[in-house]
Structure formats: structure tokens, C-alpha cells
Amino acid sequence: MSSDTDAKLVRMANQIAGFFDTQPGKDAVDATARHLVEFWDPRMRAQLATLVEQGGGGLSETAHRAAERLARMQDA
């Protein structure tokens, strides 16, 4: 995986989390995770999970926690 596409994934995840962070009365982490499951192909989600394992540099808090939740869902 190139660091270029890694950086892009991080930016995309942050953008999604950024939107859901602004939604009142909603669990932003859950909404972000669901958006990722709905729109990202499995390989992209796995790549994001790997990034989180490696420390998740650059991910916003919501994006980070959503990615962790995804990783757990993937393991399950």
C-alpha cells in the first residue's frame, strides 16, 4: 500500500466523520461506521483497519473510533 492512498483514505474517513460529528442527537461513531460499511469496499475498510492498528495517524477521534468498530465487526 502506498502512503499516498493511505493518506487519501484518512482524509476521506475524516470527511465522513466530520459530517456526522455535526449531526445532533446521533451517535457519530456509529453513523460513520455504518457509512463506511455501506459505501466502502471491503479492501478499503481492511486498509483503514490496518492503519488503525498502526496507530491511525491523522484520523479524527470519531473516524478513529469508527474504524476500530469496523475492525471488530470484521473480526467477528
Added chain:
Amino acid sequence: MKDFIIPWTDDRDLGTPAKAGPPVTLTIDGFEVTVPEGTSVMRASALAGIEVPKLCATDNVEAFGSCRLCVVEIEGRRGTPASCTTPVSPGMVVHTHSDKVRKIRKGVMELYISDHPLDCLTCAANGDCELQDMAGAVGLRDVRYEGTENHFAVRQNGEANPRYVPKDESNPYFTYDPAKCIVCSRCVRACEEVQGTFALTIEGSGFDSRVSFGARSDDALASDCVSCGACVQACPTATLQEKSVIELGTPERSVITTCAYCGVGCSFKAEMRGDTVVRMTPYKHGKANRGHSCVKGRFAWGYASHRDRILNPMIRDSIDQPWREVSWDEAIGFAAGRLQDIQAKYGKRAIGGITSSRCTNEETFLVQKMIRAVFGNNNTDTCARVCHSPTGYGLKTTFGTSAGTQDFDSVEQTDVVIVIGANPTDGHPVFASRLKKRLRAGAKLIVIDPRRIDLVKSPHIKAAHHLPLRPGTNVAVMSAIAHVVVTEGLFDEAFIRDRCDWDEFQDYATFISDPRHSPEATEMLTGVPADEVRGAARLFATGGNGAIHYGLGVTEHSQGSTTVMSIANLAMMTGNIGRPGVGVNPLRGQNNVQGSCDMGSFPHELPGYRHVSDDATRAIFDDLWGVTLDSEPGLRIPNMLDGAVDGTFKGIYVQGEDILQSDPDTHHVAAGLAAMDCVIVHDLFLNETANYAHVFLPGSTFLEKDGTFTNAERRINRVRKVMQPRNGYADWEVTMLLANAMGAGWTYTHPSQVMDEIAATTPSFANVSYELLEERGSVQWPCNEAHPDGSPIMHVDGFVRGKGQFIVTEYIPTDERTGPRFPLLLTTGRILSQYNVGAQTRRTANVVWHEEDVLEIHPQDAENRGIKQGDWVKLASRTGETSLRAEITDRVSPGVVYTTFHHPDTQANVITTDYSDWATNCPEYKVTAVQIGLSNGPTRWQEEYSDQAARSRRIIPAAE
């Protein structure tokens, strides 16, 4: 009503436009006729089957009453009134063929013919001339005024005839020959009423009056004329005549079909002689266009027979080799073999495909079917990704369905229109003409666009408000408008309580009422004066039926989906949903963007917008197709390219799209394509993407196949084959060849079978069939048990999702910022005569209007940099640079530059970045931070690019 009275295949000219009103009964030549109040006596007669001779009347413009050929006698009235300007009244008794009126008509014709050249046999309109027909109809046998003054003789009495004006042949598609003009003014009225351009006038008076393209210009080409052809169609004589008819002769048969350019989806009569198209005439019962068209659909079809068109399949092992022409068998076998090898080596998900928004629904359906059922993954996407995917997300979230809410007829009942991020006069010309007609009748217009688009001010039209926002601040402006509506109590409480969730609206209202959203607070950010925003908000909320029309200037942003939702919020809070005259209307770019989305082109959605994870939906397809579909979403175009760069995505089938030219960040796209083992391009021409392809499969044009397109109003229109595919196969057949080579076993023999499969699997299409389309002409989905006649307007009794949902839309600035290195904002768009990447229009005479892409720069920015009109300037962003010529204009605001992306030599997308919409990855074309400076010509990259392109286009013909 009119659509039911007149069968949709009858396109006689009834003389004057249809009217709506209570029924009125009268007697014409002894027959009783009942017509709507306001109908002319001429039209009533025509409806009763009685033709009254006419010259200056035609049914797509209002009557003028100048020729006096249509006179009739009416019992109890004095004289002989013109039937075209006389409305019917109850009990009226009309005689259309009395001796008295016959004599008058003969006299009128005699006068006309005395000033008309009698070269009928060699005239281009011979057999298609109303003057000729009328001379016959009134029984004109001799003309007594020979030798008097006239307009047609080049010389008279041995001297140059001062009245003679030579033919104007400057327009590439039609001629104007004043010698044949009868000054009926049908052309002038068509230009005003139908097209709304006001390019033509009648100059002079009496015997000296003649048609003019405006005093300011010498000829038609230099005038304001936009070459829509409405005047040519209206002209009863050969005065305004298509050059194609002059060259090829008059047509002998016609076939109704649909324009393949933009999302308006105009219906046309393809008028043929043998298998040659002689002309395309907009079809008057086409419900999208009502008999009108633009220059592209009417005239720019020559690309179908352009010499650049590739007609034989070609392959090569690697992209540095020249192309080898091969048989279809060999090309398909080669492609299938490579794709299968890739899957064996890198896994099932290592290949994918792109459906085309230019191809038919049936073709698109088959491409996604091949990817899902034969490739065995969901890696399907479409060019709609890069234009309207945020519409899908935004409208589905708020309303429950991914489509515009209205039909185009709806604009006739609109009182206030917001046009945001769209330039209809260039992008959607026929819709623009219909909108302008409504604006001239008094509707109000609000334009939200960084550029002063033509609609802001054009003849007889002026926007009430133009909000020239900084690119990238759509959400802030829409929020400011909503702030005014909510805080000033202008929202429609009854509608919200009834149709939406009141508590949810309360949350939204709390959010939007915060002073940080006020027009005053956001003025610095958006650059739009606060009082303009307040004025616009008040006008929209209180001005009657409010409709919002938007385009790519809304979607192609990092907050594209959010802006779509803010538009939906505004429509809901002002109660503007669910009836004629209102609604949210995305203006779709390409002809079948709507259809390609409907047909399941997106990687997460099966046909009919059903998520791939939905077991029940997959079961329908699993059963019918005998496969097990993947339940995980696939890759979107940008993700495929990222995967290619990373080495996990290796093969792609691209039908009818040029991703290298149309997608953002050209360098990245090129790197992705170059990294793949098998790129299959299926297209008409060797497009830019084909420079990186291993297999080229020649495509067919819309004239060469059967199918359907779905326009921006969800209208399913038939495309009909008028000639055999020059490349041998229609595009759906080519996809089938490839699928079958990979083991599909498909046996379709006609696209109607594909439509039957769509109807059987997709609830919103359940009642759609070719039989229904034959009978109705067209139908708007949803069309099923619940809506057997289709659905001109959506969400009439309730939102598709139940309650309309208000979404909080916080403005989040894009990461793309101006700074010292890149201080200007570039935004992109299109112009009338060219279409998208221009592959088709660049191969027609339309190039006379747009030879190259230019960069619009505000005079102030230009002066600071010493740039003058026409100078070569270098345009640079953090991703790349290109050069093009400068156009200095105050249409753009200071700090903003603008260009189009129609020409590969410019490659404006070298500049655009890979930033994208948060929800859908739709690229952020509309905002790029750039710097400009003087340059000497094309950049080195542009030169290298053309070299590389030329090299990769070498072809070794097949040995005979």
C-alpha cells in the same frame, strides 16, 4: 389534456398553439366542433379535419395575422376575419371555403408569388414548401404582376437590383436566402417565443421590410444567434434552410428517437433518405422539449460518420505498441482471456467496469449485470460518479428517492425559480428556453453562481437576485437563506407538520437560527452581500410556487451531498414539494445519467437503488441469473484507480466514457490506467483513455441501435435504430459477446428483452415495456401497479421515505484553500456548442463556436499580472499545470477564474485535485486553488502528452 386528444404520432401543424379552457362548441362548414376556450378558429378547423390555408401561422408560435391567407366568413360578423387570430365563441358558425374567401386567398397568393423566384424545381425546399403547397391549395393558375419590382432578381432592367441581398451562408448548418423570404415573421417569433434569444428582427416596413440578424452584425454567425434552428423549422419556404437538405435532398421517411447529448432528453424525428440522416427535427409531441431543440441535438450529429470513428476491433499486448486491427472473435477472446487471467492471479475483485451515461438503459443494465454476475464482484461505477452521485445520496436521505421531483412542464406553473450551480442556457438549452418563456411571463429568478451566467441578464430577462458566491461556499449561502426563512417565520408550518417530522424540524430550526448562519455573519466568507441573501430568501419563501434547479456547481464539491440536502431542506420548509410548479430538480449532465444511476451502475446499489447488502433484493437477481451476488459494496472509480496504483486492481472495461479526460487529477488517472494489465475501451473514437488501453472495441451511435434513455425528469424515452451499426454490432451486443466469452450464456436478441428483465426485477419499472412506450411515447418512473401512468411529479401524497427528513447542514470548508502560492480559485463548466469531453461535438461543425478552451479572468486579476485578452497563460495548481488563452471578462468575480474542459489539448483536469464529496467521492471539480501567469504557449507537459497520444494511436491495419 392535449396529449390525450391528439394521438402522439399525429404531428400535423394545427396553425396555432393549444389552449386550455372550458369547452366551447361551434360549427365549421356544417360540422360541430368542441374545443377549449381561447382556441383559434384555425386550430378548431384543423382539429375537425378542415385545413384552412395559411402562411404566417404555425402552431408553436402565437398567431400574428399578417398574410391574410387564412380568412374565413363567420355568420353575423362583418368582413372576413383571419382565422388564426380569431378565437372561437359558443355557437359560432364558420365558413372556411366560401367563394368570397377563395377569391381573397387567390389574390393574396398572386401577390406573394409575384415577388418570389419561380425556380421551384431546383429549390432545396421543393416538395417541402408551404408557399408551394398554398399556391396549389388556393388554385393559383396565373400571376399578373410580372416585371414589377422584386427582391429576388440579381439584376433588373439591366442594373443591379438594389433590393437583392445575397445568401448568407455563414452558419455552418443553415443558409438564409433573402430572395425567397415572404416576411411572414414566423422565424422572428420562433426565435423570441420558442428559443428566447431575440436574435432576429424585421427591419424596415412595407415592401422594404426584411428579416435581419441584428444591425450589429454582418451575418448570422456573428449575430446573437445560438443556432438552435427553431427559425429554420418555422420557415415555410427555403429562405432558412438546412444545408444538409440542400446537399442531400428532402427526406422520405422519419423515425422518432431521442437526442443523445444532454439530460433534457429531447425527442426528435430523424428524417431519412435511405439510411442517410437528412435532418433531425425536434418532435412536437416530445414531452421534454415540446418541439424545440438546441444546436447539438438538431445539427451536431455528423460525428456518426466522421473519419476518426473506429470501426474495427483492435488489440495490443502493451500500450507502447501500435494497435493491431483484428476480428471481433480475436479481440473478444483476447479481452476475456486477460480478465480471467487477472482474476486467477489477483482474485475476483481485481477487475471491474464502468457503465456509460451516454449508452442506453439496456446497455447499462447489461454492463452492471456482467460485472456482478460474470465478474462476480460489485466493482461497477459510472460517469455519474463524477457529476450527480451527491444527488443520489442527498435526495435519498431527505426525500427517499434519488431523482428530481418534477417534469419539465412543471416550469410553466412556477412563480419563483432558484438556479444554483447550473448554467442552463449552455448546459440544458431547451430547458433554459422553457424557463425563459416562463420568466418573460412574469416569474421571478434567483441565480446563485460564482459567474454571471447568461440567465442573470439577457433580452427581456433579468434575475431578481444574483448571489455571486465564492466557489466552495454553497452550504454557507444555502444556510444563510434558510436562516432568514426560519428566523423571519416564513416557513410553511402546515406543510412541515403534515409531511415532515415537526420535532426534527425543531432541531433543525434551532441549529439554523444560530446567528453564525445569518447572512451578515457569512458575508465575509461567501462574498455575497447580506441584503441580497435576505431579499432572495424572502422572495423564494413568499413568492408563490418555488422551484429549485441545480447542476454540477452544487454536486462537484467536497460538500456536494450536504448542499443537495440543504436544497431539499429549503424546498420542504417552504412547502415546495409535491405539486406542479415547485420541487427540486437536478439538471443532469449527460443524456442518460438518470438512467445509468437507475440501472444499478453504482457499486453499492442494485438496479432501483437497492443496497447490495439487502438479502431480499439479491435473492431476486440470484434466482433469475443463477448466481450468488456479492453482498459487499464494490469500488468506485477513484477507488479503482487508487487500487490500481496500489497493485490490487488490474483490469477494467470502460464503456462509452473517457475517464482520462473527464476525471480529475489526470496524472493520477494516467498512473492508475498505466498500472493495469487489461484496459478495455469500448467507444466510438480513440479517446484519451484509449491511449492506455490494450483492447479497443468499436461502439455504435444512438442512430444505430434500439433502447431507451431516461432524462432528468425520470422520463423513459425510446431510442430507435435508423441505420445498421457501422461497426457491426450495437453496444449491448458487444457487452454480450464479452460476457458470453467469459461463460455468461446470454441469449438476448433485442433490447426489449432486457427491458422486460429490468421490469421483472425492479419495482419502480414494473409496468415499463416497449409496448407501453410505443403506445404512450414515453413514461416517467415510478411506473407500476401504484402508478400505472407513470409519475410526472413525485411525493404528491407523501414522501417516498414516509416523512421528509430535515438534515443539519453545517458548513465545513474544503481542504482546498487559496494561499500565497495559489491565490485564485478555478471553477469549471461547459458551453452550449460543445458537449462534455467534446469527443462528439469536436467532430462536427460546432467547432466554429468554440475552437479551444479559454480561461476567463477578471480584468483586475489580469491587470495585476500583465495579462491581456488572448494572451497565453499558464494555469498551475498543486497537482499540475497547463496553458491556454486568456479571456478577460467581468463575468467572473475578482479572485475567480473559469474554464471549460471540452478539449484534450488543454486538459483542464491536469489542474483539478483528487479532493471529493465526503459522502460519495464525487470529485471537487468546482474549486481548485491556482496561480496564473503569462506563458509562451503550451506547456512541456502538453507537448509531451500530444506526442504520447499520437504514438499510442498508431494502427496497423489487418492484413487483407
